[in-house]
Amino acid sequence: MTLGTILMCFLSKRDDEVESLNLLSTLSSSSMSLIHPLFDIRRLLIIPPWHIQDYNKHLWVEFTKYIVKPMLGMSGVGGEMAVYGAFDAVSITLIVTSGTLVQAAIFIWLLLFYSPSSGLVGTMNLLIMSALLGIGDGVFNTQLSALIGIFFKHNTE
Known part of the structure; x- marks a missing residue:
C-alpha cells in the first residue's frame, strides 16, 4: 500500500491539452488529494x-479451523466454503439489520x-451455520459498497 501511495503521487490526470507541470506541483496536488x-x-x-x-473474515478463518475441520476433516472445508460463498452471493436482497x-x-x-456432534446432525x-454467516x-x-457509491459518486479517485 505504501508503494502504491508513493507511485500515485507521480500520476497526473491526462487531458486533451498538454499542461506543463513541474514535479513539485504534481506531488503537492497528489498529496492533498490523499489528505483531503x-x-x-x-x-x-x-x-x-x-x-x-x-x-x-478473521472469524471465518477461526470457524473453519476450529469447528469445521475437526468435524468434517480437511476434505469438508471446501464444501463448507462453497456453502458460505453461495449464500453470500444470494443474500444481496436482504437488509443490514437482518444480516446483523x-x-x-x-x-x-x-x-x-453449541456442542460438537457427529453424524448427519453435526454436519447439518x-x-x-455457514449459510447464515454467509448471508450476514x-x-x-x-451495503458497504452501496454506501460508498452513494456518498462518493462524484469522487472517482
Missing part, C-alpha cells in the same frame, strides 16, 4: 463498518449453546 478525504466525516464514519467486515441479527444469533449460539449444523457477510459487503 481524512477531513470528510462521511469517510470517517464508514471506517468502523469496514473494520467489522474485515473482522468477519443472523450473525449475532449464530455467534451467541456458538458461544452459549455446520452447513446451516453478503449483507454487509453489499
Whole structure:
C-alpha cells in the first residue's frame, strides 16, 4: 500500500491539452488529494463498518479451523466454503439489520449453546451455520459498497 501511495503521487490526470507541470506541483496536488478525504466525516464514519467486515473474515478463518475441520476433516472445508460463498452471493436482497441479527444469533449460539456432534446432525449444523454467516457477510459487503457509491459518486479517485 505504501508503494502504491508513493507511485500515485507521480500520476497526473491526462487531458486533451498538454499542461506543463513541474514535479513539485504534481506531488503537492497528489498529496492533498490523499489528505483531503481524512477531513470528510462521511469517510470517517464508514471506517468502523469496514473494520467489522474485515473482522468477519478473521472469524471465518477461526470457524473453519476450529469447528469445521475437526468435524468434517480437511476434505469438508471446501464444501463448507462453497456453502458460505453461495449464500453470500444470494443474500444481496436482504437488509443490514437482518444480516446483523443472523450473525449475532449464530455467534451467541456458538458461544452459549453449541456442542460438537457427529453424524448427519453435526454436519447439518455446520452447513446451516455457514449459510447464515454467509448471508450476514453478503449483507454487509453489499451495503458497504452501496454506501460508498452513494456518498462518493462524484469522487472517482
